[in-house]
Amino acid sequence: MDVLSDVMTVLRTGRPFAARFAKAGPWSDRRIGRPDGFGVQVVVRGTAVAATEAGETFTLGPGDVLLVPHGAPHLVADSLDTPPGPPCTPDHVFPGTVLRSDDPDATHVLLCMAYELAPNRTHPLIASLPDFIHVPANPAERPELANAIAMLDTELASELRGGDTLVTALLDAVLMYLLRALLGPRTAECRFAGWAAALGDRSVATALEAIHAEPARQWTVASLGEAAGLSRSAFSRRFTELVGQPPLAYLTSWRLTLAARLLADTDAPLAAVARRVGYASEFAFAAAFKRDFGTPPGQFRKQAPACDPAAEPFRREPVPV
Template structure:
């Protein structure tokens, strides 16, 4: 098996942007509410402990120990504190800091310890990293759909080296530092996502579970590697060494939908992002995702997205 794997394909196409990494070093008690969370937030505790609560959801706070990573896919209010019982002290809204109950923003310079580092800096407290990033388009939504609103990845040997790299770089101020932090945050997200998927208990999408099957995993890889190819069920079955009937039944059982239905959904995901991101004509987008007939593409797009490609493009922009 060679070429692109499905998770790597999603991560590449979802290419995180507008990343931001900050470090907190603070003695208890402390509590910070983020009023407008990013589509994906990473919280990692390097020392001490922290509590993460999604304020808009009726769920218990998650407790993080040193080395734990939380992946937050919910975009509502989120409170991070030393303890669930610590009342909120400050609210961060649109990048500005406000005291709880106060209307005017407060000067945050007294909190600044170093580049991208804030808190009181006193020993014996919590050292925490918080990274935010915006995943791109419909592919990013597909990736986020793998996660619950709050996924906690326990400390482990596979995630620790990436965290240590990010922690070593966050307070530095050198040429290209933002690019370094962007890539290291990507690395932390990937290893944490992979560790979470491999752990006990997560309810993963059927397509992800199907990757562990050699034949169906290979078929999914082929569909992602060359989605524009004029695939048939028979051609896919031949590629993975199965009979057409056995392959179709196995694919539907593991993935939850027939092969060509999966392919159409993936093509429409790619097409939605092409329409949003490029000035290519509808006919050109249709060809890019495997449709020679722009009318057939428009019908398929409207059936899956509820609107025409042209209207989708106007609304996206």
């Protein structure tokens, strides 16, 4: 699995939330903050406006996307002159829920998606993104994103058999196409600084791919630098500058993130988990895990909810009115 897919798959927990809202103006929705949520909103029909608590506004036309990587509170409405409606609180959004709505006479249609991210385990990629990102529609430049959005809209408007499985796959496709649009190809210029920019640096991206491909390998700064085609010192300096952590610190953090997922998702013995993430002994693994997560791995396993998306089927719910 490539590094971007790896990061999103491991950090996401459970099924995402998906909804299609068909509305007739005037309307206004207040979205309450959800710190562990990664939100995506797409305008399919009509023109909407989004406003943040800091006073920033975004005008969203058909095909435009608003990403909310950190679950920040905001308002979405047909117009800023429309009085805000009741807040849509996190308690009203259930992972694994899909809300379907279709009204051919609606003036506005919006798709809303939300991913639950592993709490207290923000990856540097997510941390490097701003609270709000407006991705204007550009079907000519990004036809695959436009096609994925159109297919998702069709599935959320229908009740056809197999739709729940397709919704999950299409949500992931939309998210990946959006991240590609933001981060660009591996060797392209990135719109953001920090870890996101590391994917635009050929040498550092190569090292990240190597770590994610073989997390249990006994990597050293020298061997990672060799894979990246740089001297040890030049590699360490560039990696730390872009990723925000020294190479071996990132390696340790990623190993323990993988271990947490294995503990939550599998019944593998602790010794087996330790070996799979690169620790020679269960004792060394347990000490590192407790130091990073604040709890021993055995106790973490008892307390952690399962992260396997396949364990939670979508629940069909009526659209709130």
